[in-house]
Amino acid sequence: xxxxxxxxxxxxxxxxxxxxxxxxxxxxxxxxxxxxxxxxxxxxxxxxxxxxxxxxxxxxxxxxxxxxxxxxxxxxxxxxxxxxxxxxxxxxxxxxxxxxxxxxxxxxxxxxxxxxxxxxxxxxxxxxxxxxxxxxxxxxxxxxxxxxxxxxxxxxxxxxxxxxxxxxxx
Numbered sequence: 315x316x317x318x319x320x321x322x323x324x325x326x327x328x329x330x331x332x333x334x335x336x337x338x339x340x341x342x343x344x345x346x347x348x349x350x351x352x353x354x355x356x357x358x359x360x361x362x363x364x365x366x367x368x369x370x371x372x373x374x375x376x377x378x379x380x381x382x383x384x385x386x387x388x389x390x391x392x393x394x395x396x397x398x399x400x401x402x403x404x405x406x407x408x409x410x411x412x413x414x415x416x417x418x419x420x421x422x423x424x425x426x427x428x429x430x431x432x433x434x435x436x437x438x439x440x441x442x443x444x445x446x447x448x449x450x451x452x453x454x455x456x457x458x459x460x461x462x463x464x465x466x467x468x469x470x471x472x473x474x475x476x477x478x479x480x481x482x483x484x
Contacts (some may be wrong), residue, residue, distance in 0.1 A: 331396045333371070338387045349373060368392065394473045401475040404428045408472075438476075 326335040359365055369392030377385040397402050406428050408414065414431035416423065423429070440448065 319396060327393065332393055334391045334393045336389045336391065338389055340360055340387060341387070343433050368394070395475045397475060399476075399477040402478045403476040405430070405472075405474040405476075407434070419460060438474075 322339070324337045328335075329332070330443050345451065355370065357365075357371070370389065370441070371392060372390040373387075374390065375387045376420075395404055402425055404427065408431060411432055414430050414433075416427060416433055419428055
């Protein structure tokens with residue numbers, strides 16, 4: 315399964331939903347930045363085992379042998395939406411309103427569609443303990459952003475997957 319992102323990158327999702335492969339252009343500094351920030355990133359994920367920061371698993375570049383085609387660069391990441399629970403709605407929240415609605419017509423939106431900030435048209439209420447955990451993890455993510463600022467790379471989105479649990483009545 316693949317889908318083009320706003321940047322022109324193509325996203326591939328493995329069949330088991332666990333891994334995302336994202337193509338990146340040479341002009342994008344993300345590959346170089348990811349390699350340079352690896353020591354700080356590694357320290358962060360070791361210190362915060364349950365970090366919500368994207369799990370980067372690899373940065374790769376391939377060029378077909380005997381082919382004039384350009385190199386293809388891609389990043390391999392863990393999929394935060396891989397869960398034992400069914401994900402009914404997915405959001406990529408950046409805290410912005412500029413261009414922050416999905417491009418799909420409403421009829422075509424399904425559970426695999428990643429929605430954006432202005433598509434969130436309801437209030438999320440969490441139990442107090444869940445809220446505290448989220449704030450704690452979010453703080454770790456923000457702290458990591460400050461660590462990575464020296465590399466001009468900031469994790470600036472919150473990915474949210476919602477499962478609308480309906481209890482079975484006995």
